Amino acid sequence: MRISRRRFLATVGAGVTLGGAGCVGDEGATAEGGSEPDSSTGTSTASMATDRNDGSEPPTTDSRLHLDYEIGTLEKNIVSGGVPKDGIPAIDDPTFADTPPDGLAPDDPVFGVVRNGEAKAYPQYILVHHEIVNDTIAGDPVAVTYCPLTGTAQGFERGPVEFGVSGRLVNSNLTMYDRGTDSWWPQMLATAITGPLTGESLREFRVIWTTWSRWSSAYPETCILTEDTGFSRRYGVDPYGQYNEKRGYYSSTRTLFEPLHSDSRAHPKAVVIGTRTETGGLAFDKETLLRQRVLTGRIDDTPYVAVADTDLASGYVYANPESMSVAASDDGYMIDGTAYDADSLPLDRTLSFDAMWFAWAGFYPESGYVN
Numbered sequence: 001m002r003i004s005r006r007r008f009l010a011t012v013g014a015g016v017t018l019g020g021a022g023c024v025g026d027e028g029a030t031a032e033g034g035s036e037p038d039s040s041t042g043t044s045t046a047s048m049a050t051d052r053n054d055g056s057e058p059p060t061t062d063s064r065l066h067l068d069y070e071i072g073t074l075e076k077n078i079v080s081g082g083v084p085k086d087g088i089p090a091i092d093d094p095t096f097a098d099t100p101p102d103g104l105a106p107d108d109p110v111f112g113v114v115r116n117g118e119a120k121a122y123p124q125y126i127l128v129h130h131e132i133v134n135d136t137i138a139g140d141p142v143a144v145t146y147c148p149l150t151g152t153a154q155g156f157e158r159g160p161v162e163f164g165v166s167g168r169l170v171n172s173n174l175t176m177y178d179r180g181t182d183s184w185w186p187q188m189l190a191t192a193i194t195g196p197l198t199g200e201s202l203r204e205f206r207v208i209w210t211t212w213s214r215w216s217s218a219y220p221e222t223c224i225l226t227e228d229t230g231f232s233r234r235y236g237v238d239p240y241g242q243y244n245e246k247r248g249y250y251s252s253t254r255t256l257f258e259p260l261h262s263d264s265r266a267h268p269k270a271v272v273i274g275t276r277t278e279t280g281g282l283a284f285d286k287e288t289l290l291r292q293r294v295l296t297g298r299i300d301d302t303p304y305v306a307v308a309d310t311d312l313a314s315g316y317v318y319a320n321p322e323s324m325s326v327a328a329s330d331d332g333y334m335i336d337g338t339a340y341d342a343d344s345l346p347l348d349r350t351l352s353f354d355a356m357w358f359a360w361a362g363f364y365p366e367s368g369y370v371n
Helices: 071-076 212-218 286-292 357-363
Strands: 109-115 118-123 132-137 140-147 152-157 163-170 173-178 184-186 208-211 223-225 241-243 246-248 271-276 281-285 294-299 302-309 314-319 327-329 332-335 338-340 348-350 352-356 368-370
Touching: 109 140, 109 212, 118 132, 118 140, 118 212, 132 163, 140 173, 152 352, 163 184, 208 212, 208 314, 271 286, 271 314, 271 357, 281 286, 281 294, 281 314, 281 357, 286 294, 286 302, 286 314, 294 368, 314 352, 352 357
Parallel strands: 118 223, 281 368
Antiparallel strands: 109 118, 109 208, 132 140, 140 152, 163 173, 173 184, 241 246, 271 281, 271 352, 294 302, 302 314, 314 348, 327 332, 332 338
């Protein structure tokens, strides 16, 4: 069933407020030439200028990620999300604080990132109104992205360019565009399907979907994104429902747009932790992983192992070509008699992220599913 997102976004205002200061030492997008908000439109002048392509390119990988579809098929399945380009405004000048916003409860979702010792948290209740944050972490220009319709939080290197929200979707998934070449990138695929960079894959980094209480306990020195985004929005009012407790779109079986492929092996909104490589994809049921702590699967002939991070209620996926025994213990995970933390097994870790099952199965119908 295809329903416009417009009525779901009716609560999103169009006014503007000026941002305040963030964590000490924080470097936002203004350090790279950000701009003041335009009070007549509710968008920043940086966003208004996004149609000017200067030829700058985001960094891409040497090896392209596997796709289960031809790029032409994906391009044909681009649909309007009910809002224009930049109608959902990216945050280009983020501000951070040492303490959480008043609207954030301990069990509310946040998206956590650690780079070179610097930790940041991005509350879901803020990102649902913006979907992209063009940020700088530990001196590195990055984009932290969130698609509410597919339940995916992912990080990308952005180099000299910023990303914006195209207003289009593929398989219900946020389709980003880069402001250098205007290539279009479905977030989950991390691969351009239109524009000069078609077929190229972005460089990614892990974003942890967890709760504020868990993240702040693990990283007490974290900075957290504030509501001083440069835009006036009804933060705290999620147009799709809520996560704490889960209700609305996030818990129902329905989707707003027809998936590329339907798979009834799990509830459409069940959460999986998925990984994809140059050769294929693999998904692990998150609830099962948190309960059993170790799950195994395969991409082609290569074994993979997923382990739970019980502190953050998350998980990591590793290639395990030698089929080494990985066992959960009180001290973490045992391999050859040595205990390791979930995020530091002596195996090659692959990038993984949380996703709603319908979205993962839609993009990767050929991938394995472990529950």
